[in-house]
Amino acid sequence: MIDVSNAFVALRSQQPIAWIEPAPIPDTVLLESLHPNPVVAEILWRRGHTRPDATSAFTDARPRPAPSPWRIPNMEAAVDRVTTAIRNGEKVAIFGDYDADGVTSSALLTRLLQPHLGEERVLTLLPERSEGYGLSLRGVGDATRFDASLLIAVDCGSSDHKTIEAAHQAGLDVIVLDHHRINGEPPEHAIVVSPQLGDDHAMRDLTGVGVAWLLACGLAQNGIQVADPPAKTERAFLDLVAIGTVADVSALDGINRDLVRDGVDILRKTIRPGLRAMARVAERDLRSLNATDIAFMIAPRLNSAGRIGSPRIAYDLLMERDPAFAERYALELERINRQRKHLAATMQNEAAAQIIERPDWDDWPVLIASSPDWPAGMVGMVASKIVEASGCPTILFEEQEDGVLVGSARAIEGVNIGAMLDELGDLLIRHGGHSGAAGLSLHRDRLEEFSESLADLMMAVEVEIPEPPSLRIAADLAPESVSVDTVRALQCLEPLGRGNETPLFRINGARLMQYSTMGASNDHLRVTVRHGDRQLECVYWNAAHRSSELTERRSLDLVGTLGINTWRDNSRLQFELKDFRMGP
Structure with missing residues (x-):
């Protein structure tokens, strides 16, 4: 009998974590021309910003102009149709998605249209997870009963051919504002505004809320007053764009970087009562908020x-x-979020226990589990945790009463799960997503065939599974660089996230002063070291089990992130450990 409470630990990779060395910088490189702080200059060079003009543009914190909305296919037609609806006083229905990108997109469009049409002429519809992803027939019916003449689907809809056909038959004009992968041709009876339809790669990483915001920019350029009172321009919506973009784990480079950086600046000064209340409840100061906090x-x-x-x-x-x-x-929301955390921990261990009950589980390139007790809205998040722990692509399903499995897939670098599901479409009821994550549903009696076929596809890919754990070191920290000044200088790299990761630093030969476990359950590790003349407190989350490795040790090599820990108005330098090794 497997101990479910500890099953998740069994999935953790037993491979040592590889430390990927920072690329050597040629002596001919003038780092001081890239940035006055040498640590920041090294990071910029290693991330491809090798010219002074490029680094200056990258670190420039001044607001950026919006990209042209007309770069997205069909945006002009969508702007014209919305302009007509506003000028004619039509009723408009907005159908969003249930995640943060969909919710922020829906809020943006609603706030955009209500000042022109009035609250009574705008209907906002949001699906629940039990309805499945995409524009639903219920949504079409609600829009029809509302007597809407225009239906705007945002963060969904680009693959919902049947539902859009039903909307067309019901007399609705349909606009789709989406960013997801499109299987085949887009729906015929809709204006589909999607960067996936064009060849402008700079726009490809936009989120649903990013596309919605560019519609607002297009309307402004089309003579429509766009504002979110008391703010008077479309830039007032950039706080919502920043939230939706970061929440959707989109790459924070190129256009997204500009949108999120400017949006964070607006978010720090937001007057939205809801966001201010959320920050208070979470005990977070909005004035210093960054993308990581989002x-x-x-x-x-x-x-x-x-x-x-x-x-x-x-x-x-x-x-x-x-x-x-x-x-x-x-x-x-705080109460619901605590409930989510508790449920996620339970699901992690239940899924792990089910996976390792299979005798040959560690020979399979994909980990699959299901349960009738797992909400469909949670399986993707928990699958991500299992991928992180195991290094293996993972799919978790909710078992529904009608024998249908509704699930989420998460992959590793080099495994395009979206394309693989396309190849296995005949075995599925529905699917959609992109290279790293996807949603799918199938009949339970097809699960074994699906699992074996998917495993065959993954084994044909020249990618090591499980993915070896690794840490990419951005720079080595000399004692004089372990400082608050370095942390402040690093802020020019913001916003940090996917595609512009938080830099990992190495400290070589730190002298171990003391260590202890901490936390309500003593799950975490606190380590104090001396690096040169600097004393530094380190924390290592969920690593209390490694405390035995520190017995009678004098010197450590460390990899982690450098930051400032603020608690109840007290701030101090802190190093968040990702791994350590015995030093010389």
Whole structure:
């Protein structure tokens, strides 16, 4: 009998973590021409910013002009149709998605249209996870009963041919604002605005809320007053764009980097009662908020509503103008988020126990598990945790009463799960996604055939599975660089996230001073070291089991991130460990 409470530990890769050395910098490179801080200059050079003009542009924190909305296929037709709806006072229905990208997109479009049409002429619809992903027939029916003449599907719809045909038959004009992979041709009876339809690769990583914001920019250029009172321009919506983009784990380079950087600046000064209330409840100061805080503080709370309930409460929080009501929404989201964390921990161990019950589980290139007790809105998040622990692509399913499995797949670098599901489409009821993540459903009696076929496809790919764990070192830290000044200089690299990762630093030969476990369950490790003349406190989350390795050790090599830990108005330098080795 497997101990479910500890099963997740068994999935963890037993391979040592490889430290990927930072690329050597030629002596001919004048680092001081790239940035006055030598650590920042090294990182910029290693990330491909090798010319002074390029590094200056990359680190320039001034607001950037919006990219041209006309670079996205069919944007002009969409802007013309929305302009007509505004000028004719038509009723408009907005259909979003249940995640943070879909919720922020829906809030943006609603706030965009209501000042022109009035609240009574704009209907915003958000699906629950139980309805499945995409524009639903229920949504079409609700729009029809509302007597809408225009239906805007945002962050979904680009592959919903049958539903859009039903909307067309019902007399609705349809606009799709989406960014997801499109299988085959887009729906015939819709204006489909998607960067995936064009060959402008700079636009490909836009999210649903990014596409929605560019529609707003197009309307502004088309003579429509676009504002979010009391702000007077379309840039007022960039806080929502930043949240949706970071929450959707989109690459933070190119256009997304500009949108998120400017959006974070607006978010720090936001007057939205809901976001201010959320920050208060989470005990986070908005004035110093960054993209990492969006990823770990705002996004999980907004997403939690759609994962185990209705996304409506997250939408209501973003739309609420009364601070008292906003506080209630924020407190309710906090409660739901705590529930999500507890459920996720239970699911992780249950899934792990089910996976390792299979005698040859560690020979399979893909890990698959299912349960009737797992909400469909949670399986993707937990699958990501299992991929992180095991290094293997993972699919988790919710078993529904009708014998249908509804699941989420997560992959590793080099495994295009979206393309593989396309190849196995005959075995599936529905699927969609991209290279790293996808959603799918199939009949339970097809699961074994699907699993074996998917395993065959993965074994044909020249990628090592499980993926060897590794840490890419951005730079070595000399004692004089272990400072608050370095942390402040690193802020010019913001926003940090996918495609512009938080830099990992190595400290060689640090002298071990003391160590202890910490946390309510003593799960974490606190280590104090001396590097040259600097004393530094390190924390290593969920690594208490490694404390035995420190017995009678004098010297350590460390890899981690350098930051400032602020708690109750007290700030101090802190190194967040990702791995350590015995030093000389």
